[in-house]
Amino acid sequence: MDLALLRTFVTVHRAGSFTRAAALLGLSQPAVTSQIRTLERQLGRPLFLRRARGVTPTTVGDELAHRAAPHLDALVDIVEAGLDEGSGTRTLHLAGPPEFTSVRALPALTPLISQGLTLRSTFAANTEESLDGLAAGHHDLAITTARPRGGLLISTTLCDEEHVLVAAPRWAGRLGPGALRHKGSVLLEQLPVVEVHESLPLVSRYWATVFDSRPAAAAAVIAPDLRAVLECAAAGAGLAVLPRYLCESALERGEVVALLDPPVPPLRTYFLVARTGTLGLPHIARAHEWLVRAAVDW
Numbered sequence: 001m002d003l004a005l006l007r008t009f010v011t012v013h014r015a016g017s018f019t020r021a022a023a024l025l026g027l028s029q030p031a032v033t034s035q036i037r038t039l040e041r042q043l044g045r046p047l048f049l050r051r052a053r054g055v056t057p058t059t060v061g062d063e064l065a066h067r068a069a070p071h072l073d074a075l076v077d078i079v080e081a082g083l084d085e086g087s088g089t090r091t092l093h094l095a096g097p098p099e100f101t102s103v104r105a106l107p108a109l110t111p112l113i114s115q116g117l118t119l120r121s122t123f124a125a126n127t128e129e130s131l132d133g134l135a136a137g138h139h140d141l142a143i144t145t146a147r148p149r150g151g152l153l154i155s156t157t158l159c160d161e162e163h164v165l166v167a168a169p170r171w172a173g174r175l176g177p178g179a180l181r182h183k184g185s186v187l188l189e190q191l192p193v194v195e196v197h198e199s200l201p202l203v204s205r206y207w208a209t210v211f212d213s214r215p216a217a218a219a220a221v222i223a224p225d226l227r228a229v230l231e232c233a234a235a236g237a238g239l240a241v242l243p244r245y246l247c248e249s250a251l252e253r254g255e256v257v258a259l260l261d262p263p264v265p266p267l268r269t270y271f272l273v274a275r276t277g278t279l280g281l282p283h284i285a286r287a288h289e290w291l292v293r294a295a296v297d298w
Contacts, residue, residue: 003075006068008035009047013065014135014152017054024136062151069152070277073137090283091118095130096143098123099226099246100161100270105143108294109287117283125224134273140284141291142273151276156288158270159295163206166230166247166256167191167239192220192238194229202241209266230256243268245298270295 012021012032022029040047047061057065092112096105101121109119122139124130130142135153147155171191193215195203200215207215221237223229230247233240234255250256272291279285 003072005035005039005042007072008032009039009061010065010069010072010152011136012036012048012055013057013061013069014150015132016056020054020132024132024138066151066276069275073275073278074281090116091120092141092283092287093120093122093139094141094143094287095122095124095133095139097145099243100143102227103246104294104298105291108291112287112290115286117287131273134275137275140274140278140281141288144271144273145268147271148273153273154276154279155271155273156292158272158292159298160267160269162244163202163241163266163268164244164247164251165206165210165239165241165259166233166251167259168234168236169254169257170236171239172257172259193217194221194223194232194238194240195219196222196224196226196229198222205268206241206266209264210260210262241266 008021008025008027011025012018015021015024018029018032018036022032025032036047043060043064045060046058047064048055048057092109094101094105094109101123106119106121109117113119122130122133124133124142127144127146130139130144131148131153133139134142143158144155193200193203195201198219200217200219203215207213221229221232223232226242226246229240230242230250232238233242234250239259247256251258272288272295274284274288279288
């Protein structure tokens, strides 16, 4: 059986779509469709059910994927190991959010460099992008904010991230004691907001958790990196919702202040995700274990 057909099949199974699989493989959609039909003819069984949005694997398709995917991943690793032999190193490809990967994950993995590991990182715009790349074999591990479904990707809970409502001291001075707790939505409309996206994802989550309401304001500043959001907030651009680990030093220096200390702060959970079967590879298993161990102190 042609291994290229199996590779295309596994990619479609992981992606859940011929279109997405074609993009991941660098092929046209008709080429992917043709390869899947060829494989189905060879096996004499349908592997996918075509839906309005994407495809759903049949029972036979699921069984084939679970059997074939780990072996295909192992073959890829053999090739990569051969490429690494000349330098005596192994390369780990890690994907994740830019801020968390930069501040938490990469520094935690640097001790492994002295053990012969090299690191390559990809900053993903969202969880879907990370998981697509992981499923396609572009990454070895991915850090995400959602747990993947299905059996071809496995996840481990890494840590919880506490969110803090912050602003420069001059903004905090304009608010009376307890004002935010009782008039949060109203004050949000009066104060400038700094966010990562026009939809106000962090502010909306915070307001839903703490005030049980939805914000009705537009952002004054949009910066798609939380480190830039922090700098803008510290400079007085407006209030922002940030992970505590990212703004802890700024809080200690008084560059920003926490506007509220809710008894149950909003949290976001991070997951460490790998393809099923790849944790049997020593360099991936070592990096996975190292990150999980480091996360205990996060």
